[in-house]
Amino acid sequence: MSGEGSTPQAIRKLQPGKLVIASHNKGKVREIADLLAGRGFDVVSAADLDLPEPVETGTTFFANAELKARSAADLSGYPALADDSGLCVDALGGDPGVYTADWAETPNGRDWSMAMQKVEDALAAKGPDATRGAHFVSVLALAWPDGHVEWFEGRAEGTLVWPPRGKVGFGYDPMFVPLGHDQTYAELPHETKNAISHRNVAFELLKAAVF
Known part of the structure; x- marks a missing residue:
């Protein structure tokens, strides 16, 4: 298996x-x-609606996903689905983790090449015998305007490679090879990555629970 997730506990169904x-x-x-x-949804993004990006003050994926979903639902008046995800590197004690995006921040926006270099430099500092195991985590939070929230967690195991390979994905995808594959997320066809990703694992749990 490429990932594993938690057991769905949701009781509220999401209507099209x-x-x-x-x-x-x-x-x-x-x-x-x-x-x-x-699935019958009229999907719009927070950017489409000119909604502000809330400051992610949570210290867990669950907290940040809920924060983003609640904000979008409150401001739009519609149900909102948020994802908080990140790369957790075994040899780095789980970093960058919930600070995955922060490692890419620059005064001019996010630089994912710089972020990947930071991960590689941190691994190199651990010495040649440092394990290169890592996993991606995705927590999906589904919020309704009345404040009800459901959460779903997915995970995908893999290893890190250097130099980065591929141009299909985004973020840290070019250095992450999912378990059972020899190509990075960024080398795999978009449909293949979607089918095995941590986000898909979480989505399958959401689908089983609320659709």
Whole structure:
């Protein structure tokens, strides 16, 4: 298996209609929209609605996903689906983890090449015998305007390679090879990555629970 997730516990069903993807990340919006395709939802992103990006003050994936979903649902008046995800490197004690995007921040926006270099430099500092195991985590939070929230967690195991390879994905995808494959997320066809990703694992749990 490429990933594993928690057991769905949701009790509220999501009815077809307008659904806000609470993200300004075009790559993430595309992946989530693809997963939702054909299910009767009128999907819009937070960027489409000119919603502000809330400051991610949470210290867990669950907290940040909920924060983003609640904000989008409150401001739009529609159900909102948010993802908080990150790369957790075994040899780095789980870093960058919930600070995955922070490692890419620059005064001019996010630089993912710089972020990947930071990971590689941190691994190199651990010495030649440092393990290169890592996993991606995705937590999906689904919030309704009345404040109800459901959460779903997915995980995908893999290893890190250097130099980065591929141009299909985004973020740290070019250095992450998922378990059972020899290509990075960024080398795999978009449809293949979607089918095995941590985000898809979480989405399958959401689908089973609320659709």
